[in-house]
Structure formats: structure tokens, C-alpha cells
Amino acid sequence: MFRTALRNVLAHKARLLMTTLAVMLGVAFVAGTLVFTATLSEAFERSSQKGYEAVDVSVQPDWSTGGGGEGSEEADGEPADPELALTEGLLEKLRGVDGVASAFGTATGTVALADKDGELVGDGWSTFGNNHAAVDGGQDPRYDLRDGRAPRRAGEVALDSRTAERTGYEVGDTVRLSVDGPVREEKVTGVFDTDDGFVAAGGVLVLFDTATAQKLFASPGHYSEIILAAEGGVTQTELKERVEEVLPRQAEAVTGDELTAVQARTVESQMEGMRTGLLVFAGISLFVGSFIIANTFTMLVAQRTRELALLRAVGAGRRQVTRSVLIEALVVGTVAAAVGLLAGIGIGAGLRALLGALDLTVPDGPLVIPPNAVVAALAVGIVITVLAAWLPARRAAKIPPVAAMSSVHAVATPRGLVVRNTIGTVLTAGGAALVVAATGMKDSEALMGAGAVLTVIGVFVLTPLLSRPLIAASAPLLRGFGVSGRLARLNAARNPRRTAATASALMIGLTLITGLTVIASSVQKSIDNMAAESLRIDYVVSMATPSYLSEEVEKTLENREDVTALTPMRSSYAEFGGEYADLFGVDADSFGKLTSLEFTQGSSEELGDGKILVDSGIADANGWKAGTSLEAEYEDGERGELTVGGVYRSNEVFYGALIDTADLDPHLGKIESMQIMLSVQGGASASAKDALAKALGDNPAIQIQSEQDISDKAAGEIAIMLNVLYGLLAMAVIVAVLGVVNTLAMSVFERSQEIGMLRAIGLERLGVKRMVRLESLIISLFGGVLGVGLGVFFGWAAGELLAGPITTYELALPWDRLALFLALAALVGILAALWPARRAARMNMLTAIKTE
Known part of the structure; x- marks a missing residue:
């Protein structure tokens, strides 16, 4: 029977070609996904390991300790804000810890860089700034200067080599950049190489001198992170234990190995999402391919009725006939899986090259063919093919020997069709009912998914019945x-x-x-x-990076005669009776002119003078209504009395508690806004937008958007x-x-x-x-x-x-x-x-x- 199966495959190879192609495409999708994501994971993990080679211990703010706003202190004299824990004094103290070979601080944040045409370089969410820490003979161990020198004073920057190459900037050029809104013009003094994974993936890295970076990204005399290198013979764990003895409560020590492991897990998590999504579509392709396989073998069995019946007549048992058809499927599946695996490896390599062609570069690294790609490709191709051929194989085994004397075999009985249609109707009706029921329930995605699957299966079962009238x-x-x-x-x-x-x-x-x-x-x-x-606005002004707008931008727009109404939107939080709520600062005088919220109680005119507006979700959860008096604790730890002036229905733009900026600003360490909404004379127009852009210095970091x-x-x-x-x-x-x-x-x-x-x-x-x-x-x-x-x-x-x-x-x-x-x-x-x-x-x- 094995030889018979092989002869049948060779005899019908042209008819099995499409089936083989269908399986091969699905397998190639699976293998290509696994190879591509494994290659990316390996490249980013290697890059992160290189980036942490100079880090034995990292000292970082410990945000789990909480704390108040800027300048507040605890009873022991230490700053209560973890952001202020990493000071120059702490850096000097850490340099004196036994086993520390070198220590330097970093100040990191987001920067928007313009190219020579004034356009933003990168996507704005992977463009960073850092300080050049002069440690070893005036050099920073993280960066290798390729050309020029490091920045030494305000007005000087260094660019990573990838950014310099794609923008054409050279040492001596002047670049335009922005951190929180205002445009800065800096002179390029150096170009450096880095293993930073964000840069390798198309991001931008700009280096400043330490004092400038502290002013821009932290605060004068403070750092975002302190990096320590251990002396020979001192392990990372030993150094961490020694460092922890001198750290304030608001700081924590992490070893370089721990940072590498966290980065690896982060990369793996990001790749997992991509891998899962791609595999879902690969599964869809294979599921569709299973119809082709089943159809092909059904037709082959129908065309070989006499042959299979004759086998039964000369002594072949039902199991032998079933195994014969399944062996054919096994051969087809094995060939398709093997070819699909090779094609998948090619797809993985091609996608890697495509990223480079699209300037979405990734760190250098080898093409990785993980064992799971090989196993999955072979297993998926073979299992899908054999399972799809199982029903046709069973039908083949049921062919009676007497059919060898007839040109056709018995068609499906009316009873069989009735059973099929009944099952299809039940599945379709049940699935559709689950889908409809899920639409009226919360967190019912799984229920809706199950209903959708049942509905599709039910319709598939019913398609023979549906085909006749259609x-x-x-x-x-x-x-x-x-x-x-x-x-x-x-x-x-x-x-x-x-x-x-x-x-x-x-x-x-x-x-x-x-x-x-x-x-x-x-x-x-x-x-x-x-x-x-x-909204009843003409424009929304915001940063293209994850940064907030500085107060300077707000004042520039306020002073323009063509701006008729303006409100910033600041972000904060407050505690009301043990419950935290989002607190957004807006201008009470202009807010009602620029928005049209739906109020269930009160109105936007009630905003200001200690009165706030809250969304209906918060109000219902806490039993608040217009006139309710509240005791609020702001982010700086100060307390104050507020009154609910109105209750509105939240939407994607406005939610939480809205407070007048005059009431909120005194409790903020730094005045900055998420966005600024405004209206202008004559309404939105190309000329009005150009005028606003010009007033803000044609800043590539700032977005000016109409509705x-x-x-x-x-x-x-x-x-x-x-x-x-x-x-x-x-x-x-x-x-x-x-x-x-x-x-x-x-x-x-x-x-x-x-x-x-x-x-x-x-x-x-x-x-x-x-x-x-x-x-x-x-x-x-x-x-x-x-x-x-x-x-x-x-x-x-x-x-x-x-x-x-x-x-x-x-x-x-x-x-x-x-x-x-x-x-x-x-x-x-x-x-x-x-x-x-x-x-x-x-x-x-x-x-x-x-x-x-």
C-alpha cells in the first residue's frame, strides 16, 4: 500500500501541485515570521549587551518611594522627589565607594532635530539627547568619536554617525533643534559611533555638555542616572551591595547584567507581539489552505473510485485504503513543508534587507534560524495536510468493492445532507447569538471571538445549502x-x-x-x-516628541493679536479622600469658548476660583454633584479646598477633573503643557497656520494641527x-x-x-x-x-x-x-x-x- 501511495502521488503530481503550493505558502509564512523575529531579537539583544558593556552598576531614581514636588524635603533632609535624588554630591560619594573604578552621571531626554530642509529627523518618538560625560581622559566610554571633539559648553552638540550620514551634517555645521518648544541653534563639534539600539533602529542621538544636558533634561546639578564601573576582581553583585549602603532612600542600584536581562525581556516582549500577529495571519493562510487540501483529495478519491474499489475487492482493508490516502497526504505535506521552510528562511532574510532599504535599520547581526522555525514548519505543513486529507481518506475507505463495476459511486444521501444542514444551522444560529449577546456586555471580546468562530464554521457547513439559491x-x-x-x-x-x-x-x-x-x-x-x-478650535499646538510644551511657547501665542482665545492643557494629579484622579489645568476664561462639552450638571462657566469640572464617571463613583466640597492634595503635597462646579460627559479629549490653571500652576514644579488649543481671527487657513509656525520659529518639533x-x-x-x-x-x-x-x-x-x-x-x-x-x-x-x-x-x-x-x-x-x-x-x-x-x-x- 505504501508503494501504491507513492505511485499515486507521482501519477497525480500535476493535480497535487496547487495543494503543495498552498501548504508551502502557509509554511513559508510561519517559518519566515519565526526567522525574522528571531533575527531582530538577536540583533537588538546583542546591541543592548554592547550598550551595557561599560555598566557594572547603574544608580537610578526609585519611583516606588513616591514623594512630593520639586524642592520638598523629608524629615531626614533628603529630597522627597526621586527625580532629585541623583545629585553631584551623591556622584562624588559613589566615587569614593570601595571597588568603584569610575563613575559618571547621565542626563537624558527627548530632542527634536531638524534636517537641512527644516524637516524633523526620525519619527519624533525615538530621538534622544544625552550628556557627554568626560571620564577616561576626557572621553565618554559609551561613545567613540569618529570626527571632531565632544561638546564642552552651551551651544555645542555632537551627532551620532548614522544621523550625520543621512542628514549630511558635518563638524562645523549649525543645526536647529528643540527640547520643549523653543528653537535652539547649536554648532556640531563632533560625530560619534554608538551601539545604542534606538539609533540602530533609525533614531537620533544628540550629545550636549553635562551642564546643558542637566538644565534641559533634569535640573542643574542633578542626573537621570549614575553609571559605575567596578575595579578588577569586584563582581557586579558585590559592587551593588557596597553602593546600596550609601544610597538615599529615593535611589536604587541595578547591575549591568540585570539591565541587560530587562532589556532582553523587553525586546522579547515587543517581538512576541509582532510574532503573534504575523503567526495569526499565517494560521489564516493555512486554514484556507486546508480547504484546498480537503477539496483536492476529495476529488482525487472521486476520480479513483474504481481503483480504490478494486483494491478493496482484491483484499485491501478499510484501514489500508485510509492509510494509503493519508500516506499520499504525508508525502505532499513533507515536500511542501521542506520547500516552505527554505522559502521562509528567504522571506526572513528578505524582510531584514527590506527594513534597511526603507531606512528602518536594525543593529548588525547574523540571520538567525531558530530550532522552533524548523520544527514548526515541518510539523505545521505535515499535520495540516494530513488532517485536511483525513475526511477524504475515510470516504475512500467506505467505497464498497462493488463500485469497481460501476463508473460512479453513490452520492451523498438526503439523510446526510439533512444532518449537515441541521448542524450548520445550529452552529450559525448559536454563533450569531453569542456575537450579538457580546455586543451588550463589558469585557466580552473572548465571547465575541468564540461566537465569530462558531458562525464562520456554521456558514461553512451550510454553504452547500446556501449555494443552490445564490x-x-x-x-x-x-x-x-x-x-x-x-x-x-x-x-x-x-x-x-x-x-x-x-x-x-x-x-x-x-x-x-x-x-x-x-x-x-x-x-x-x-x-x-x-x-x-x-471642540470649537482652529488649531491644536503640541510637540512631535513625547515632550511637553514650555511656558515660553504659551506666552508667545498669548501675545499674538490674531489669537482670539487660547487654553493650555496641563497634566497633573490630585488625591481626593484617598482616591487619586487625573487633574488637567485649562484656562477658565477661554475654555468654554473653545469647547462644547455635554454637561449633566452645571456648565463650563463655573470653572475657576476654586471650582472644578469632573466627568460623570468620577462623579458617579464618588457620589459627587455640583456644589460638593472636596479636600484635595496636589502633587506637591499641598492641600486645598475645591468645589465641584459642573459634571460633564467624558470623551477621548477631555476626562478626569478640569481645573483653572490659576489654581493649579502654584502646585506645579515646572509650568508646561501637553498641548495648547486656540482660535484665530478669520478661522483656520493656510496663511494663519504659516503665521503661527513663523512666530514659533518654524520649529520642526512643534505640530500645529487644525481639526x-x-x-x-x-x-x-x-x-x-x-x-x-x-x-x-x-x-x-x-x-x-x-x-x-x-x-x-x-x-x-x-x-x-x-x-x-x-x-x-x-x-x-x-x-x-x-x-x-x-x-x-x-x-x-x-x-x-x-x-x-x-x-x-x-x-x-x-x-x-x-x-x-x-x-x-x-x-x-x-x-x-x-x-x-x-x-x-x-x-x-x-x-x-x-x-x-x-x-x-x-x-x-x-x-x-x-x-x-
């Missing part, structure tokens, strides 16, 4: 194609199980694509609604996300196309005698081609209609979950996209039929008539 509905459209159109419809309906399995592969891909598109369109609509309902800009930016980000998801789902669609091609090709072979007879009685070659193409079109559109319908349903359901946190959420059906998806389904059908139709038309009619 295919029958195409009759009026096919009449215009004459005999070819009628034959195409009858052929598509002849074997509903085969048609259903072929259409289901395409259905799954379109379900996901449609669902994602509906959700994305609805989210975009909600963003537009949010801006229209809660339309905010909407367009969100739309762009959503479009990028959708395009990435479409690209990932394209693999599943390609596999589905292979399924249509495979089904048609084998169907043409199965109907060779019939096609020969049609040719003999006068059907021209063009008519045969048209018949096969229309059959493919019907099957593809059947899958497309089911996919779009399910996608809209799941998109609506997922949107109902989003409607809770996104109060302005509104379902938006992108009719143009939905029509495009159906058109693409039709195109898939036309393209998939090209080769089978050509093959059918070129058959020799006499040879075809003699085919059995």
Missing part, C-alpha cells in the same frame, strides 16, 4: 451568454459540496478584509464626530494600518485563488468526456472557455457575497464593543470599498479560470470522449 439567482445574468452560461450555472450547482469548499476559502479572506475595513471606516467617522462635537489636520492624520494612520493588514491577508487570498484554480483544473479533467461530447455536438472552443470562466466567476462571487456579508456583520459587532470607550463611535459602511471587494472577487474568478479554461478548450474531442 447560484440560481445568477441565472438571469447568465442568460445573455447562451449555452455556455447555462452550462456554467449547472456545473457550479452540480456538486454543491465542492463548490462550497472552494468558495469558503475565498469567503474567509474577504470576511476578515471586510470586517477590518468596516471597523476602520467607523473609527475614522468617530474621530470626525469627536472633533466636531467637543481637518487631526482627522487627516488619523485617516492616514488608519490607511497605513489597513494596507499592512491587507498585505498580510493577501497571502490567504492568494491561497484561495490557488484553490479555485485547482478545483477548476481537476473538474475539467473529471469532465473530459463531457467536454469532448460538447465539442463534438458543436460547442466551439470559445464557448468551452466561456463556460469554465463563468463557472469560476459564479464560485468566486458566491464566496465574495458570503465574505462581505459576514464581514459587515462582524464589523458591526466589533464596533459595538468600541462604542463603549469611544463615545462618538458611529457605524459607517464604506459602500465603495464593499463594491470593490466584490469586483475583486469577480476578478479572482476570471484570473483563476485562465489556465483551466485554456486547457479545456484545447482538448482533443476524440481523445476526451474515450476518457474514463
